[in-house]
Amino acid sequence: MPEVRTRLYDFDIEQCDAAASLAEELVSNYPLNEQQALKIQAENHARALSSNTSEPYQAVPACRQYCSKVVEIRDKRNAKASQ
Numbered sequence: 001m002p003e004v005r006t007r008l009y010d011f012d013i014e015q016c017d018a019a020a021s022l023a024e025e026l027v028s029n030y031p032l033n034e035q036q037a038l039k040i041q042a043e044n045h046a047r048a049l050s051s052n053t054s055e056p057y058q059a060v061p062a063c064r065q066y067c068s069k070v071v072e073i074r075d076k077r078n079a080k081a082s083q
Contacts, residue, residue, distance in 0.1 A: 007057050012064055019070035022077075 008016075027035050053059045 007060055012060075012067070015067040015071050016063065018074065019067040022070055022074040 005013075027038055030038065049059060050056070
């Protein structure tokens with residue numbers, strides 16, 4: 001969200017980009033119709049979160065925590081794959 005982007009640190013953006021990359025990688029394994037359905041679900045979820053958050057910047061800590069956790073999962077997955 002543009003109004004939140006100015007409140008993010010570079011590492012926030014890097015982690016969220018990495019989390020998005022993992023999500024895209026995992027979703028690419030599904031048939032196209034399911035990929036589209038997942039995209040719509042994610043967009044609806046983001047809209048609901050936005051609507052239920054009085055100020056967009058209040059979502060930053062939750063997004064930071066979520067992206068950090070997803071990157072941790074990715075790193076563990078990659079470590080197992082390289083063994």
